[in-house]
Amino acid sequence: MPDWIAHILVAWTIGTILGFKFKQFNSANIALFIVGSLVPDIIKITMLFGYLGIGLSKFFIPLHTPIGSLIIATIFSFFFKEQRIALFFLIGGMFTHYMLDLLLFDINGGIYLLYPLSWNQYQLGLITNYDFNITVLSIIISFTVYLISNKIHKRQLLKHKT
Template sequence: MADLLTHLLVGYSIGTLLSLRYERLRPAHVSLVMVGAASPDLNRIELVASDGFVAGVFGLPFSWEPLHTLVGSALVTGLLVLLVAPDHRKRVLALVAVGVVSHHLLDILLITPTGQSYAVFWPILEYRIPSGDLYQSTDRWPVLASGSCATLLWAVRRRRDSAASESETPPD
């Protein structure tokens, strides 16, 4: 699952960069970006409940794959936002959407045999964007690169928070 870990680490890095830039964003907000970065992979539910099983239970044709498109991600994001108090929904929507977009951008960069990425815009468009052909989902270097970046940002955030807390305490 190096692919999912990469998405989470990139989501953490983006969320941390946003929290460093905007003081009103706290660590919980970073988690929202990470949730967004992982949400398109909800189609992996198929490993537990296959398409055929769900189709048999409901008696209708079924597939988990549309969850890994922008439209499916938008629907999941909309459902997640409904779980939050109304006065926080705009911020939650924006942060989860940032994570979702980062996930799809990373997936577009995958090496594919056809040279084309998956149908990101399905069911609106069947067009497949040319693949970035940068890495395979089984490669280790994206995890190492995103992990290094996340570790660096974690250290910067921790140092900044400790410096801020030291400046707030009055001298003896």
């Protein structure tokens, strides 16, 4: 199940790997990438209202669509000096979120990828909501990337000292 841990780790891992090649993927922008990976799940705020007996989940459903997430990410980007760069990294993180969510078998039918153009839902149905293999795999892969990243940074520090 792509839970928040998996979404965060996959975004961090992809951002870190891209950072090996592209200097724009620095720690600040990787943080935006991670935030972007959580933007589609802003719909989870409805859980708080649900505990209070206020049913808002249907109102917030469009936020868990690419267009809804894009609107939220655009609003978030206004808080940054370099709005285009912030939006780029937020969108990149959102992309990782939807790629993970597409893997799910969702009893509700999947993701509204083409909303508002289409109400069709999409899913690959490869894993269930109760399968934490993706989370475990993301932990293992991100830890491996972390070790490799540390080794590369140590080599770079030694190279600059000499």
